[in-house]
Amino acid sequence: MAKIPDICEETVFEGARAILCVADPSVYEIRLVYRRPDGEVYGRVSKAVAELAAGGKMPLLAMNAGMYHADMSPVGLYVENGEEAAPLNEDDGFGNFFLKPNGVFFVRKDGSAGVMETQAYRAAELAPDFATQSGPMLVIDGAIHPRFLPDGTSKYIRNGVGVRDDGSVVLAITRDPVSLGSFARLFRDLAECPDALFFDGAVSSLAWGTQMEIDAGEPAGPVIAVFDKPGT
Template sequence: MAQRIADVGPSFWANCFLRDVMKRRYGAAILIAILLVALALAWWSRRPAPPPLVVGGELPAPCRDVGFEAVSYVVCEIDLRTNSIGVFHAGADGKPFGSLQAFDKAMQAQGQPVLLAMNGGMYHEDLTPVGLLIEDRIQKSPLNLADGEGNFFLKPNGVFLIGKDGKAAVMEASAYATARPDVAFATQSGPMLVIDGQLHPRFEPNGTSRYIRNGVGVRDGNTVVLAISRSAVSLGSFARLFRDALGCPNALFLDGAVSALSGGERMIVGGHYPAGPIISVSAKRPAAG
């Protein structure tokens, strides 16, 4: 062993020394990195947590809990003789509200608090509506009669509207295009849930696609019914809710998974996802004089 060590020469020991130095530097670098990560985690843990999203509590006056086919719902029946319904998307700056919470805060700041707000139709990644949007008599997005993938294009789809006469309706989209009603507020979505008392022809009785869902139905010109499930439900069962339990001859699916309902000051269901078009309910103000 002594002879073999003597034969290696000075370059061998220089290389060993360099390797030892590099190992020490590498180990020090790892130690510094671990310390930096630990400090970052400690700093992050000391940051104040965001306020929790309050969901639940007592329901607003127009709403009640309904059980149907083993699924719980919040159902809100709106009398248009005492309440107003509008469809909204963007604030005065032209930017989408983006969420029910932001919309509620904006309305409160304007001195126009709302009773209820619900996500009111499907949207693209930039929150622009996929279909028709009429906000306070101004068309912000055109009627979409194209074919495509996804629930919106599961024909027939439809339009929920409030006419300039204050009456509500849910119309199949092509019928809307033909009739061209005089509209104050409107939002397009799809598919239709109930069409003149009949369930959408493409629905299975109780399909395997299950999500928290929300929709809107019209019982008559003065009565709008908003419903949102508290747990996952199929489109077939959701459609039967509107037809069989809520008495709506026409009803429209608004969205699934991102569905949410607020009571003006707090969330009732959902609220964790963005919102494009928003359906708003507010109490009518007494006539002056």
């Protein structure tokens, strides 16, 4: 078993085991990756971290970071290194992505990060270095998503991202199956994130370095990775 990074901790919330990782963007670099330089989609968290490490960029941790179509293309907005690979998706539809409000996690050019509801993101006219759209929002301005039951019967291992008032980015994944309502409360009440976004469930995976700590054995589209900043 790989050593847990210093920025991560094991916890139990409402009876379910979870991992919380808190990254200060002034100390750590937070990036999204999706394709190799030759254009081939990584397709799995394990493949992404292995190739990043082989290229001299060893991540502290990485997890899946957005939903994808059958052809592995992102369902919603995806921006990497300032280039938009997929546009903002404001369509209606079925499934978690379309359980509105959905939202966007983004990293600005100065390294700071945020989570915004989709319509607010469009209105803000941001030009981020990195962005991934997913859904549903878990927490919006301190309130749980209005369509969540307190503890629904649909329970999966889930992962997501939130941003605290101080700008710290919180990445969370559960070891045990949980409802969306419980997962949202984890971000609001335990992680203290006024805004948080669901990444996925059932396919959720986490790597510490190049070692898979939680591996659903499923494909992954966008991947979020955290690195030490040189000189910090």
